[in-house]
Amino acid sequence: MIVARRNKIFSVHGGAEEHILTLPVGFLANIFLWSRLISRVFRLGVYRATSFGDSYFFCINRKLYSFNKKTNHLKEEFGFAKGHGPLSFCDGKGLHQFDDTLYFGEYFSDDKLDRIRILKRSLLGEWVTCFTFEEGTINHIHSLIPDKVNNCIWILTGDFGTAAAIYRAADNFRQVELIIQGRQKYRACVAFPYEGGLIYATDTQFEKNSIRRLYKGPAGWLSEKLYEVNGPVVYGCELRDYYMFSTTVEPGDSKSSFLATLLDREKGPGIILNQVEIVALKKSNHALLEVLVDIKDLWPSRLCQFGSAIFVGNSIENNNVHAYFTATQIYEGRSKLIDLDSRQTTD
Incomplete structure (x- = not known):
């Protein structure tokens, strides 16, 4: 590792x-x-x-x-004019009609709905734009999900109104199709492709969150709730037999002043309990397992980061994964190894 x-x-x-x-x-x-x-x-x-x-x-x-x-060569490749970088990267290797390279979507605080780009890395190590959401369309891009089953890349965008949406790209982003938009139940960061659609989890601090199934019915695309979860899901990973999700703890609306907003310790209205939860959805029967819980620490979320657990990559050959915790009471700043076969966690 x-x-x-x-x-x-x-x-x-x-x-x-x-x-x-x-x-x-x-x-x-x-x-x-x-x-x-x-x-x-x-x-x-x-x-x-x-x-x-x-x-x-x-x-x-x-x-x-x-x-x-x-070669042990370190190279600065890109500078982010806004934000700290993408929420995730997308590996296009093996995708039909896409380049075998890395992609990412721009992610930063954007209330004005600026132009938002998807970039890819060229063979020369340069980052070039391969698609642009025009001004007034979305706030930012949460994730690009490679889908070798359906030969596409799903684009998860946020955050409010019609900006909360799921798109699907084909033919190296020459074709980008809007699948579904306009409600918080379509706002997502984590998704896993399956035959005909997606298993995904919502990411909203203002409404109850859920793990859902996106599929195409006779009249168009539908989103079906499978399970309610404790809070917004920003991080996830795929194991051999499970889809993993972790919920975050974050604040809701802004307060009356900048300082009050920065120091706000209240959780958003869409978060049930003030804690980070890790759950696993079994692929074979869609049973949901509760894996681990850690309470949010006392520091305000906007100032000192959201309570969260980040997974270390995917591990489709086994059911083990490391989770790294931020802003929690027990595991803050630590990594835990989760073994779902034995249902154990270790440092």
Whole structure:
């Protein structure tokens, strides 16, 4: 497993750590990274990462770096004018009529519904635009979901009104079709393709959240609720026999002043209990398993990050996965190994 601690990257194998590289940050950021709480406030450290081909990719300090595992070459590839980087990356390898490369959608706070792009990495390591949502369409892109069953990439967008939507792209984004839009039950970050549609979970702090099935009926696309969950689902992963979902704890509407909004400790109205929950949906019979619960810590969510659990990649060969916790009382800043075969969790 590859892990980030502050701005340092390590390889962990059999309990032993090997330092791989140190990502560049400014002088003050290098000092602040030693404080977990300050790092949370300023969103320091590695924001998002992935592996593709011979390289690792890291988002840190509003920049995207690649590190070639064979040559040990670190390269700054992209600077984010807004936000800290994408919420997730999409691997297009093996998708019919798509390039075998990485894709991401722009993700940042956007109340004005600016033009939002989907970008892909060229063979030269340059990031080029492959599709643009015109101004007034969406706030940002939550996820791009590769679908080898249906030969497409699903586009999950947010956040409000018609911007909460699910699109489907084909032929290298030359064809982008609106599937469903306009309600919070279509607002999602996590989805898993199946024959004919998607299994997905909603991501809204204002209404009750659920795991749902998107499919095409005789009269068009339909979204069916399978299970209600505790809160918005921002992170998920696929295991051999399960789809994994984690719920977040985040605030609701803004308060009367900027300071009151920043220090707000109330949970959003769509969150049932003030806790992060991990659940697993079994593929064979769609039974839902409760896996792990951790209560949100006392720090305000807007200032010190939402309560969350992030999964470390997918693991379709087994039913084990690591989950990393932020802003919770028990596991804050720690990784837990979840073994669904034995229903155990370990550090």
